[in-house]
Amino acid sequence: MDQSVALDAAANRLEKEFDGIVADDAIEQFLHSAYDHVADHATIDTFLPLLAERYTREWLYALVGQRVGSA
Numbered sequence: 001m002d003q004s005v006a007l008d009a010a011a012n013r014l015e016k017e018f019d020g021i022v023a024d025d026a027i028e029q030f031l032h033s034a035y036d037h038v039a040d041h042a043t044i045d046t047f048l049p050l051l052a053e054r055y056t057r058e059w060l061y062a063l064v065g066q067r068v069g070s071a
Helices: 003-017 024-041 046-062
Strands: none
Touching: 003 024, 003 046, 024 046
């Protein structure tokens, strides 16, 4: 799967999950920053969008003061 398609899908999932709580633009910025961070240290890029999505989700839950997995 193309990395940009996977990132777009991740952004859509996160935007639905945090709708009305975090602005879509902020979510996309966080997601792309997370992707860049994990990509800088990766030797295999297969799961980078998934890792970036998980990292972003955890960061957003911490930002809004909720526990991961309580949604």
